[in-house]
Amino acid sequence: MYITISDASREYYLKDKGKMTALHKVNLEIEEGEFICLLGPSGCGKSTLLNMIAGFDRPTSGSVKIHGEVVTKPSENRITIFQNYGLLPWRNVLRNVELGLEAKNISKKERRQIAEEYIELVGLSAYKHHHPAQLSGGMQQRVALARALAVDPEILLMDEPFGALDAMTRMSMQDEIERLWQEKKKTIIFVTHDIEEAVFLADRIVIMTPSPGRIKSIIKVPLARKRDRTGNDFIKIRDRVFEEFGFKDTAEVDFFI
Amino acid sequence: MNTLKKSIKAVVSIFALIVIWQLVVLTGRFEESLLPSPAVVFTGIWDIVKDGTLLNHYRVSFARFLTGYVLAALTGVILGLLLGWNKSVWSFIDPVIQILRPVSPIAWFPFIVLWFGIGDAPAVVIIFIAAFFPILLSTVSGVGNVDAIYMKVADNFGLKQPALLFKIILPAAFPLIANGLHLALGTAWVFLVAGEMVGAQSGLGFMIIDARNSLRSDLVLAGIIIIGVLGLILDRLVRLLENRIKRQWGVSLEERN
Numbered sequence: 001m002y003i004t005i006s007d008a009s010r011e012y013y014l015k016d017k018g019k020m021t022a023l024h025k026v027n028l029e030i031e032e033g034e035f036i037c038l039l040g041p042s043g044c045g046k047s048t049l050l051n052m053i054a055g056f057d058r059p060t061s062g063s064v065k066i067h068g069e070v071v072t073k074p075s076e077n078r079i080t081i082f083q084n085y086g087l088l089p090w091r092n093v094l095r096n097v098e099l100g101l102e103a104k105n106i107s108k109k110e111r112r113q114i115a116e117e118y119i120e121l122v123g124l125s126a127y128k129h130h131h132p133a134q135l136s137g138g139m140q141q142r143v144a145l146a147r148a149l150a151v152d153p154e155i156l157l158m159d160e161p162f163g164a165l166d167a168m169t170r171m172s173m174q175d176e177i178e179r180l181w182q183e184k185k186k187t188i189i190f191v192t193h194d195i196e197e198a199v200f201l202a203d204r205i206v207i208m209t210p211s212p213g214r215i216k217s218i219i220k221v222p223l224a225r226k227r228d229r230t231g232n233d234f235i236k237i238r239d240r241v242f243e244e245f246g247f248k249d250t251a252e253v254d255f256f257i
Numbered sequence: 258m259n260t261l262k263k264s265i266k267a268v269v270s271i272f273a274l275i276v277i278w279q280l281v282v283l284t285g286r287f288e289e290s291l292l293p294s295p296a297v298v299f300t301g302i303w304d305i306v307k308d309g310t311l312l313n314h315y316r317v318s319f320a321r322f323l324t325g326y327v328l329a330a331l332t333g334v335i336l337g338l339l340l341g342w343n344k345s346v347w348s349f350i351d352p353v354i355q356i357l358r359p360v361s362p363i364a365w366f367p368f369i370v371l372w373f374g375i376g377d378a379p380a381v382v383i384i385f386i387a388a389f390f391p392i393l394l395s396t397v398s399g400v401g402n403v404d405a406i407y408m409k410v411a412d413n414f415g416l417k418q419p420a421l422l423f424k425i426i427l428p429a430a431f432p433l434i435a436n437g438l439h440l441a442l443g444t445a446w447v448f449l450v451a452g453e454m455v456g457a458q459s460g461l462g463f464m465i466i467d468a469r470n471s472l473r474s475d476l477v478l479a480g481i482i483i484i485g486v487l488g489l490i491l492d493r494l495v496r497l498l499e500n501r502i503k504r505q506w507g508v509s510l511e512e513r514n
Binding site for chain 2: 056074082088
């Protein structure tokens with residue numbers, strides 16, 4: 001298996017509250033090229049899990065392995081996209097996209113060429129000399145995507161990347177990320193609390209619940225791409241996810257425990 | 258339009274001040290030597306401009322100012338970067354700084370003369386002391402306040418020192434450092450004159466003391482006005498430069514000030 005998470009737990013020790021379990025014995029296997037959505041309310045540990053795969057955080061027990069190797073630190077082979085973009089405000093779009101390439105041993109000319117290619121890919125060629133503050137939220141996230149893809153990572157980790165965008169922009173960004181995923185064949189692990197977003201994007205939806213954070217169930221989404229947000233099959237799967245979270249009355253009423 | 262309005266206001270307020278000054282003189286309650294009239298003072302200014310006295314003193318003062326200020330800026334920023342980065346060392350040094358900072362640089366004067374002799378050195382050292390602390394403190398706090406997400410992004414893309422320092426930390430801390438440099442400029446200018454009044458045989462501060470010794474109160478007042486105007490010009494020039502650099506950094510100017 002490509003990514004193997006076995007019995008991974010993450011505990012915090014807080015001065016006033018004592019031990020807190022952010023994540024409890026999580027087991028998950030992910031195949032190369034899969035699009036996985038981690039879905040759940042806040043406090044379910046989905047971001048903690050993502051941070052552990054990224055290498056920003058480590059499990060207090062259990063392990064996260066990629067290609068059979070334990071993840072201990074961040075790597076340019078798995079780039080994280082943040083909700084607030086993480087662009088450097090003093091650099092223009094071109095120089096932001098070049099950032100990741102600067103750590104690699106490639107010539108200035110080649111760097112510029114690669115950056116321009118990826119800016120073109122996300123459709124921002126007309127804005128390459130703009131600074132982030134001059135761009136809309138959706139455009140800034142495209143820059144972050146171009147910057148991530150420019151270093152050609154195997155895995156993209158996305159932490160509620162469209163959470164700060166309005167509903168319309170979010171949908172067009174979902175189309176965009178699906179297109180990029182199909183074109184570039186990356187493995188994507190995508191954290192969200194938006195059920196429709198998960199159903200639209202994921203091969204498999206990992207449903208997580210809080211206190212302590214753990215995986216409740218995994219739902220496969222066997223729909224063909226590009227998915228129709230208003231189609232019957234789409235709505236059927238969406239309803240199943242609603243059920244998992246208890247937002248939908250089921251036919252068999254079970255009041256007793 | 259806005260600048261025009263501002264300059265009209267400035268002209269009106271300065272003109273009003275001169276009118277009030279002239280009216281007070283016209284009451285005849287003050288002797289000419291205690292409060293010289295505007296006309297006498299402006300004639301005085303014209304005289305020292307014409308015979309080159311002002312230019313000579315100004316050159317000497319400005320050379321001292323530049324030496325002390327640039328030295329303070331270099332040591333303040335470099336030390337600030339190191340100490341801001343190394344929190345544990347800073348926690349030892351901070352208390353000492355907090356004791357030294359409120360001491361007027363003039364208080365050091367007896368020691369300065371003993372250690373550095375006379376001539377240009379005392380004024381330069383006093384300017385250095387005056388400028389050093391605001392620059393050091395703003396750099397330390399600038400480095401301490403670098404947004405964690407920039408560090409995370411740099412870590413993810415595998416940026417190492419010294420790239421981390423020059424590409425992330427310094428530019429991220431720059432707006433605060435620039436504020437400190439600007440603040441220090443004003444303080445240093447104030448102490449330039451003070452330094453030259455107690456230990457120098459030339460310079461703008463000396464020019465005032467010299468005028469007092471020869472009982473020329475009109476030239477004393479002329480010196481005060483010239484120092485004020487030159488300080489204002491210096492401040493505006495630096496602000497222009499600061500805004501230009503900040504614009505390059507992509508920091509929105511409306512957010513600050």
